[in-house]
Amino acid sequence: MDDRYGTDVLGAGWRDRFRRELPRVPAERDAVVEVAEDGFCGAVVSTGGGMVELEDRHGRRRVFALGPGFLVDGEAVILVAAAATPARAPHRTASGSFAAPEARARVARASRILVEGRHDAELVEKVWGDDLRAEGVVVEYLQGVDLLDAALRDDPPSAQRRYGVLVDHLVPGSKEARIAQGVARGPHGAHVRIVGHPFIDVWQCVTPAALGIRGWPEIPRGVEWKAGVCAALGWPARDQADIARAWQHILSRVTSYRDLEPALLGRVEELIDFVTG
Numbered sequence: 001m002d003d004r005y006g007t008d009v010l011g012a013g014w015r016d017r018f019r020r021e022l023p024r025v026p027a028e029r030d031a032v033v034e035v036a037e038d039g040f041c042g043a044v045v046s047t048g049g050g051m052v053e054l055e056d057r058h059g060r061r062r063v064f065a066l067g068p069g070f071l072v073d074g075e076a077v078i079l080v081a082a083a084a085t086p087a088r089a090p091h092r093t094a095s096g097s098f099a100a101p102e103a104r105a106r107v108a109r110a111s112r113i114l115v116e117g118r119h120d121a122e123l124v125e126k127v128w129g130d131d132l133r134a135e136g137v138v139v140e141y142l143q144g145v146d147l148l149d150a151a152l153r154d155d156p157p158s159a160q161r162r163y164g165v166l167v168d169h170l171v172p173g174s175k176e177a178r179i180a181q182g183v184a185r186g187p188h189g190a191h192v193r194i195v196g197h198p199f200i201d202v203w204q205c206v207t208p209a210a211l212g213i214r215g216w217p218e219i220p221r222g223v224e225w226k227a228g229v230c231a232a233l234g235w236p237a238r239d240q241a242d243i244a245r246a247w248q249h250i251l252s253r254v255t256s257y258r259d260l261e262p263a264l265l266g267r268v269e270e271l272i273d274f275v276t277g
Contacts (some may be wrong), residue, residue, distance in 0.1 A: 001071065003065055009095040009251025022068060022076055022077055022078045023075075023077050023078070024077070024078045024080050025070075025072055025077040025078070025079055025080065026081070026083065027052045027066060027079050027080065027081060027082050028044060028081055028082045028083035028155055029043075029044050029045070029046070029082075030043050031043065031044045031046060031072070032044075032072070033052075033054060033070065033071070033072060033079060034070065034071040034072070035054075035062075035064060035070060035071075035072050036069050036070060036071050036076065036232065037069060040054065040056065040062060041054075041056060042055045042056040042057075042060075042061070042062070043226065044100060045061060047066070047081050047082065050065060050066050050081075051063050051064065051065055051066065052064055052065075052066050052079060056067070066079050066080060066081060067079065067080075069144050076233050077151030081223055082158050086091070092254065093128075093130040093131055094126065094127045094128070094129070094130065094256045094257065101195050103268060107136055108136050108137075108138045109135070109136045109137055109138070109275065109276070110160055111137070111160075111161055111162040111163070111164075111275035111276070112137060112138045112139070112140055112163060112164075113132075113137060113138070113139045113140070113163075113164045113165075113166065113271050113272070113275060113277060114139075114140050114141070114148070114151065114164070114165045114166070115139060115140070115141050115142070115165075115166045116141065116142055116143075116144060116145050116167060116168055116202075117141050117142070117143060117144070117168070117202075118141055119201075119202050119203070119247055119251075120141060120166060120168070121140070121141045122138055122200045122203065122247075123138060123202055123206075123254065123260075124166070124249060124268060125252060125255055126254055127256065127260065127268075128268055128272065131272065132272070135272065137272065137275055137276065138259075139250055140252070142191070143177075145165075145167050145168075145176050145179055146179070147180045148165060148179060148183060149179070149182075149183065152183065152188045152192065157188050157191035158191055159191060162191050162192070162274060162275050162277075163188075163191065163192045163193075163275070164192075164193045164195075164270075164274045164275045165180075165183075165192060165193065165194040165195070165271075166195060166196060166197075166267060166268065166271060167179075167180060167194060167195070167196035167203075168196060168197065168199065168200065168201055168202055169197075169198065169199065170194075170195070170197065170198065171198050172207070174263060176196060180194040180196070180255075193244065193270070193274040193275075195267040195270055195271060196267065197261070197263045197264045197267060198263060199261070199263070200219075200225055201225055201234030202264075203216075203226065203229065203250055204216050204253055204261070205260055205261050205263070205264040206250055206251075206259060206260060206261075207252065207259055207260065209259075210253045210254060210259035211250065212253075213252050216229065217229055217233065219231035219232070226243050227243065229246075230242065230246050232242065235249075240242070
């Protein structure tokens, strides 16, 4: 015979033996809770000082002490204070700037940034893309700085339509430097800012450390530079498809501004300031 009282009905723990342990439910904002005593039902608005404030569907608010005496989905619970949500550190973009919360891309500005080629555009997009969308700045590529004069003639800049231009190998005495000086002296110079990095190609703007190499190889004159780099690093370089795959490998190793040379970082920031100023 099953004796549910045991041999000693007054033994220690007899009061708690059949008591049901109620679940403890955090009083999280917007959680719907019913007060068992009078049936008041509302959503959690706030908590503090051991109290919870509820608001019903008519907008009426009442304050109750946290603890037992509440129902959630018809089940009795003990209402406890919700754990504090830790403050989140501000999110940074790949360029290192603070991202605006829930920022949406702006309508594109008339002003824009011009770069020499597709690889330049893809690198700028990967690191500064969030910033550019927030500012409404479009990046276009020229397929070579030689085409800059023609682009300015076809679509002239103005005070309301500034052009920032990023150029490879902008060093004294180079072809690129002569073109930049000519534009600066020409009719569009006031509304065009031309800056550049000293490297032969934008590939070199990615730090060797990001790629796990000791340094970018020196390529002799007369050898196509990208093909020479691929050959020197032991990468396939038979055709343009191999060059494209090499660039995608390089680009994949870039995760933030820390993977780029300072000589490029400052110039891109300068152009963003110029076209948004």
